[in-house]
Amino acid sequence: MNRRLRTDIGKRAGVTSGLLGVLCVIAEFCFLFPDLLVTRDALPFYKANLDLFRGILWASIVATVLLGALSALLLRSKAHGLLGMGLGAVALLMRFTDSVETGSATVSAGLDYFVLELLVLGLLFIPLERLFALHRQKIFRKGWQTDLKHFFVSHAGVQLLSFAVLIPAQTLFDWAVDFEFQASVAAQPVWLQFAQILLAADFVTYWTHRAFHQVPRLWHFHAIHHSSREMDWLAGSRMHLVDALATRAAAFVPIFVLGFSQAALVAYVAFVSFHAVYIHSNTRWRFPVLRWLIATPEYHHWHHTSDEEGLDRNFAAFLPFWDWLFGTAHLPDHWPKKYGTVNFQPPESYLGQLAYPFRRKKETPYG
Numbered sequence: 001m002n003r004r005l006r007t008d009i010g011k012r013a014g015v016t017s018g019l020l021g022v023l024c025v026i027a028e029f030c031f032l033f034p035d036l037l038v039t040r041d042a043l044p045f046y047k048a049n050l051d052l053f054r055g056i057l058w059a060s061i062v063a064t065v066l067l068g069a070l071s072a073l074l075l076r077s078k079a080h081g082l083l084g085m086g087l088g089a090v091a092l093l094m095r096f097t098d099s100v101e102t103g104s105a106t107v108s109a110g111l112d113y114f115v116l117e118l119l120v121l122g123l124l125f126i127p128l129e130r131l132f133a134l135h136r137q138k139i140f141r142k143g144w145q146t147d148l149k150h151f152f153v154s155h156a157g158v159q160l161l162s163f164a165v166l167i168p169a170q171t172l173f174d175w176a177v178d179f180e181f182q183a184s185v186a187a188q189p190v191w192l193q194f195a196q197i198l199l200a201a202d203f204v205t206y207w208t209h210r211a212f213h214q215v216p217r218l219w220h221f222h223a224i225h226h227s228s229r230e231m232d233w234l235a236g237s238r239m240h241l242v243d244a245l246a247t248r249a250a251a252f253v254p255i256f257v258l259g260f261s262q263a264a265l266v267a268y269v270a271f272v273s274f275h276a277v278y279i280h281s282n283t284r285w286r287f288p289v290l291r292w293l294i295a296t297p298e299y300h301h302w303h304h305t306s307d308e309e310g311l312d313r314n315f316a317a318f319l320p321f322w323d324w325l326f327g328t329a330h331l332p333d334h335w336p337k338k339y340g341t342v343n344f345q346p347p348e349s350y351l352g353q354l355a356y357p358f359r360r361k362k363e364t365p366y367g
């Protein structure tokens with residue numbers, strides 16, 4: 001094996017081992033303190049499938065140690081490999097002490113959600129983006145650590161964030177609720193409610209998103225989401241907390257007022273969280289016909305472009321219909337060339353990005 005290839009594989013194995021090792025240790029903490037760290041609603045599900053989740057963790061620990069060993073073997077610098085193996089060993093030791101006894105805490109961190117989502121999405125999208133890459137770019141591209149922090153905050157804090165998202169609708173739109181009407185909405189077939197939620201939530205999201213682009217004060221927040229110069233599955237997580245909360249809170253208003261059933265709501269949330277990751281991915285599938293009907297990576301990549309022709313286009317998260325209706329759709333036959341903000345670049349660090357909108361005073365959109 002030539003030296004460059006050896007170094008390349010060694011580095012990747014080392015970083016993957018380190019990341020996986022951290023996930024394993026977090027997962028072990030979840031087993032140790034499920035009350036504090038695991039999403040409450042999901043606890044019964046984990047308990048019912050305990051062997052499956054222990055199995056996944058066991059396989060991940062083995063992979064961490066093996067990748068760490070491979071890295072140490074291939075690289076002259078053993079730091080990454082040894083760190084990965086060390087983390088694997090710590091997770092292994094923690095296995096003998098976990099309990100899965102639960103009490104009655106009302107709010108907990110959703111570390112389980114963070115670990116599982118990252119594992120599932122990473123296992124799915126990293127190979128997909130290698131096999132069907134649109135642009136040639138690295139897995140560990142510039143800014144991936146920052147995006148991982150955004151991913152961590154939005155997933156681990158899911159319970160607190162979802163409480164905050166419900167409050168504006170519940171306090172400001174209480175007057176619009178009609179229980180009889182809600183009962184008839186919830187009595188419809190789930191697939192029909194699912195389609196209605198998409199239509200209504202996407203309409204609100206369209207205008208919220210457009211406001212975030214066109215009102216300078218709001219654009220400072222949303223510019224963070226547009227600051228990635230390379231698109232991939234993780235880049236979509238880059239979003240200022242104020243932006244994420246406001247957008248989701250607004251989308252929840254029609255859902256709250258119309259009163260859809262729990263099943264339709266769960267299906268909607270599961271679907272949009274996956275779809276949101278997919279449309280940012282670095283994959284080149286174009287979907288003839290369907291590309292006009294639902295937002296695909298091609299559609300949303302045009303929203304993220306810094307090419308002149310695509311600026312302030314494609315605000316709809318899922319249904320391009322809203323963009324066609326309000327005159328903001330853009331879907332030519334070629335892909336965009338470059339991405340990111342125009343004429344300025346928000347900071348790269350996570351905290352810098354959080355502080356950024358509060359530091360900027362008077363700016364015009366894209367200025």
Ligand SMILES: [Zn+2]
Nearest residue numbers: 209213222303
């Ligand atoms: Zn945008």
Ligand SMILES: [Zn+2]
Nearest residue numbers: 225236280300
């Ligand atoms: Zn986006």
